[in-house]
Amino acid sequence: MALQADRMRENEEVFRLANERLRDQIADAVVADRLVPFLCECADERCMKRVEMSLADYQSVRAHPDTFAVLPGHVAEQGEAVVEDRGSFHVVQKEAA
Secondary structure, three states, X not given: OHHHHHHHHHHHHHHHHHHHHHHHHHOXXXXXXXXXXXXXXXXXXXXXXXXXXXXXXXXXXXXXXXXXXXXXXXXXXXXXXXXXXXXXXXXXXXXXX
């Protein structure tokens, strides 16, 4: 079970790294409230869906290292809890092992 949790965490971190790169590339060029298509940060390594959110929304998700932005229905059944429902996406937090 720990191996599966580690793999899920690795997948989420890969998506987060891609989103960080996107944010860095567009931060100076995007109007603050414009929606940006970030990658869903769910644990599914095959997921390539987009989470539309503003840079401010993204920054608030990133404020805590254990929170991720995922689409509704993409929350892992084990190891994650929804801490915020923002309508078009959920903010999930890793549960303590």
